[in-house]
Amino acid sequence: MLSALTAATILMLAPPADDARRGDGPFAQRGYYITFMRMPTYDLADWRRIVDAIANDGGNTLVLWVAGAFRSRKFPITWAYNEEHENVRNDFVRDLVDRAHTRGIRVLLGFTPFGYDGVNQYPLEHPETRAVGKDGRPVGKGGIGCWGYNLCPSRPESQRFLLEYIREMAFDFYPNADGLLIESSDYAICHCPDCGPHFFEKEFAFVKRISDEVWAKKPDATIVVYPHYFSGAEVPGLGVRAARQPFDPRWTLFFTPHSAHLDPALIKRARSSLWWDDSPALRRPQDIKAGALRARSAGVTGYVPSLEAFSFVATVAEEGQEWLKGRRQVPLGFGWLKAGEPPYFELPMRVNRIAYREFSRDPDLAFERYRSILGNEVFGTTATKQAVDDLLEVQATFADGRTWCQPSPLVCPDRVRAMASQGKLTPEKRAEYRAGLERIRQIEARHRNPKSDGEKELHRIAQWVVEQWRDEGKLLAPKAP
Ligand SMILES: [Zn+2]
Structure with a gap:
């Protein structure tokens, strides 16, 4: 029996050409958020294919989380844990950015100020920079893939380190990149007497300074920040309020379901704003459609969800699971892949990539x-x-x-x-x-x-x-x- 669907598909054989897919629809920014630092096994050839795939999905924006995954000369401790990463072994992100530009994709370098991958290794050598927990004691280790301590932004040494590290990434290593994603931590802040309710003001001091430095060199740079410095609202999950600092409309805002709730008044004031969710990485095509609808109704200018897949070897019990310890992560659960094979071209992920391409356009x-x-x-x-x-x-x-x-x-x-x-x-x-x-x-x-x-x-x-x-x-x- 010939289904109605078959007849319908015959009518629409060739997908539209690349160029026809891009720049249309409700979102000026389309693309993905990828935790590059947790994918040590892929080389430049793999990443060139990935960038081409993003372009074919209608993407013009790639948030590439690079902290912890480049061979910092000033702070080798930031990548010592990630020595097997292909970009640590043989630096290629600058070439990758050039490649992305040939496909019309802007690359934003991702990192977390005072926490997460790369940065959270610094307190191993400089314990004075370690943050303080709610109980008033130095924080324990935390993270995903890269386990370390988040930092206290009230410590001058924390500010100095972060500024020099990010300058090195943005100006020395990858000056051809198009900007930064400054991803405020979603799991921990510092509760010392100097931070406490002022944590986000302290973090903002860094955010403001690095933003001014980047814009001085590249006025058109996209700098994506969290609303936690401006809104005064309760920050989800952290038990402290956002700061109320002056908002520069050159900033692009970042919103997520779990760590940064939509703020219509701020969105109106920003040059652009991005909605992130985990649907392409973790969920079904129906969820990608729902994510695109939510982003559009929020009035953000871009939908840049997660395409995260991990391929690191877990050294601790990630998610509290002892059985993962010592094993290489299986990207997207595709256990047939060899260690160096990226997961994005496999059939179950193509289902979601096609969904993203179509629903982010319409x-x-x-x-x-x-x-x-x-x-x-x-x-x-x-x-x-x-x-x-x-x-x-x-x-x-x-x-x-x-x-x-x-x-x-x-x-x-x-x-x-x-x-x-x-x-x-x-x-x-x-x-x-x-x-x-x-x-x-x-x-x-x-x-x-x-x-x-x-x-x-x-x-x-x-x-x-x-x-x-x-x-x-x-x-x-x-x-x-
Ligand atoms: Zn502190």
Whole structure:
């Protein structure tokens, strides 16, 4: 039977040319946020492909988190933990930025002032810069991938270090980049007597100074900052209010669902503003559509969500999970990839990239229409409703329950084993996973004689999932009552 979908896809064979996809729709800034520093295994050739893919997705903006992943001459402690990173071994980000420019993409260098990757290593050698926790004692270690201490911005040495480190990144290493993302920490601040309720004023001193220095050299630079210095509002999760400092309309604002709530009055005053969420990295195409709709209704000028995938070796129990320790992170849960193979070209991620391309250009695009575009691009003229259903099911299998550091349970028996040992593998969960695995088995069986490269890929991935459970079936077996 010929489905209605097949007829529809035949009418819209070729996707629009690159240029036709760009600069249109409700967002002036489109693209992705990528934690480059947590992806040590990819070299310049890989990143050139990734940048090309971003351009093909309609992107003109790449937030590239580089702190901790360049070979600082002044502060080698910032990358000592990340010595295996390809850009630490053989510096290439300047070339990558040049490449991005040839594809019309502006690159913003990401870092966190006084915390997170690279920066949080400094207190290992300079303990006087270590922040103070709510209990009045020096903070413990924290982070993702790069574990260290966040810094107290009231300490002159913290300010000096951060300024010199970021100057080195922005002016000495990558002067061709287009600006900065100054990502205020979402997990910790300093509670010492000098910081306390004034923490964001102290952080702002750095933000203002580095912004002025960057704009002095490059008046058109995009400097993305959090609203925490201007709004006076409660900062989510940190128990302290934002500062009320003067807002320079040259700044671009950054908003997220978890750490920086939308502020309509500030958005109106800024030259531009970006909405971030985790949907392309962690969720389904439906969530990407919802994210684009939310960004548009908020009146921001850009939608730049996460495309984060990790490939570092965990040295601590990330997310409290001992079983991850000593293992290389599996990017997006795609366990078939070799260490140096980027995950963004694999079928489940293509589903989300196509969703981002389409919904960021037109958040109102009907989901059915997206399905037909997806079917056409992956299966060509052999697309059927069933094949698209199966493709979305496989994508969901990798997304459901995945966290930043853990593959989804259904593609990772080790995770399910850990859940069992933690008493979290309830009978309901086992039943849910058995049903999911059965659906994947049916997909594997349905596509054994593929009629397109896309269908061949779909089959290969379904088969890979089934294979993971070959000797592990008893983990999911219903327990005797
Ligand atoms: Zn402090």
